[in-house]
Amino acid sequence: MNQHILKKEELDAFIKKLAKRMKVVAPVAKGYDNFAFAEVTSADEIALKYVPTILPPKKYFMPVREKVLEFSADAKGFTQKPVVEYEETAIFGVHTCDLAGISCLNMVFSERPRDYNYLTRKDHLFIIGLECLSYCDEHASCALVNSHLPNGGYDLFFTDLGDKWIIHVNTQKGEDLVEGMGLPKASAADLAALEQARAAKREVFKNEIGVEAKKLPGIFAKAMKSKVWHGVGERCVSCGNCTNVCPTCYCFDMADSVGLDLRTGARTRTWDSCQFETFAKVAGNENFREERSERQRHRYFRKFSFPLDKFNRFFCTGCGRCTRTCMAKINLKETLKELAAEHN
């Protein structure tokens, strides 16, 4: 364990030094209790205490829209160039729920056939985590899925110890940075304080739905025909907000665009949502998930059932974004409780 110390009054110098090396993004207050990851150059712009940002940091790994292929065509034939765009960026202040989300996406995109657009960008992102020692709000369910404690997935990880941060250094890149800035090593007393903070945290963060996580696979195994989906489907307005803000949703659509010269163009990947009516529609108008209830069921299965087979973990990180953003007040914790109640 390699732990360093940063005094709180030195955060501004830390951010400024970091911003000299690369672009720095961090949670910034946007008003009405909304926060967003945006570029910062000093510490006073950063919201250190924040409710999960509107969009998770996945937007840096997988932009809302990205070119994957450029092409040009004329009478002689055509040429193509697969491309990726990236920028050396440090993401500061990533909560453990979002670290878990990034790990999920890393697994998906490194599975063969690999997605080199995602993987290239990932190599140029420096991740600085920030621990929550209390709940952000009542919608979080991170303890249920065990993402309230850090499980790797970062270069540096900050935990608040009152007048200072203790920084866990997890990578060589992180080591080089803190050594370069001359941050002192943590003392035995600091390590003890960290242990104490974690112990106190374990008392605060408890399973938020009163249903054990290990029971969820069994509940979902019998949930395909559950009545709960009808209730959820009746409220859903198919806006796609829940999937856009989800740190583990990555479904996308592909489209071509042509330049005004009618010779050059590009193939573009855009975020898509399984909540949209056309998502599972095929030629000939057959729609495999025509009903909103079917689409909502699909979303829940993609969080609590399918990924267990393939990746041995839930693809819900407990961040609570889908519940916060839902205009129809579809509540993830409530839905899980209803499914569990029906199962018993």
Next chain:
Amino acid sequence: MPTQLVKEEIKNSNWKLRTGRIIAAKQMTPAEKWFDIALDDGELDHEPGQFVQVEIFGVGEAPISVCSSPTRKGSFELTVRAAGRLTKHMHSLGKGDVVGIRGPFGKPFPVKLMSGNDLLFVAGGLGIAPLRSLINYVMDNRKEFGKVDILLGCRTPKDMLFGDEVKVWEKRLDVNFNCTVDRTDPDWKGNVGLITTLIPGVTINPERTFSVVVGPPIMYKFVIAELLKKGVPEKQIVLSLERHMKCGMGKCGHCQIDHPKNYYCCKDGPTFTYDEVKDSPKL
């Protein structure tokens, strides 16, 4: 700014296209057009039941089943129904035109498992396209298989695809062929009725029969019920499911089927045994 946006070429990108040249094309019906495509960089190297992504520059991509058998070398064939944006555009293409190709993708029909068994093919409508890749494979490796029955159903006699080949299948002594139309016309002398009506008339040894069924979702429901009635084991009923695969790499999410298991049609399918997907509310 300390850093700037970097744009790099990805040499091994899976979005890279192969160039396909249309060497022959034919309008089969008003809705369906057939294409014979040769790749500039060699064989497609596919197996029966796989599909490719066809790209028309500036229009986009669509997944299309390969309808030719890999035993026929040099080029591959597609049957394209004008149903969406890409496919409608494709109908305006002809000999000499160039398209982008990615693939082949997907799990092929289990030809190795099927060898040494009797085969019962059931095709409805455009389902004959993917199934033809397997039928012709079997024709070219005929001695590896037992008795072969082909049942074909289409809406009207005019909708029948691959009419010339169908005539050959009708004549061949090593294949039993039967066909039906939903609605007849004055020149039609064959069966009229749904394809399910042909199944009871087929003599099979269910334990050693593989039945491969390809058609619209509604057909699966009724044909599978008939096959189960005949005693064909669930593991020996093979289907090819239709979904709109946007990437072919098991990522975009569009082709995932509703099933407790994590099935992507593009990677885990499009061919499935009935045993694998029977818990899905909609095939």
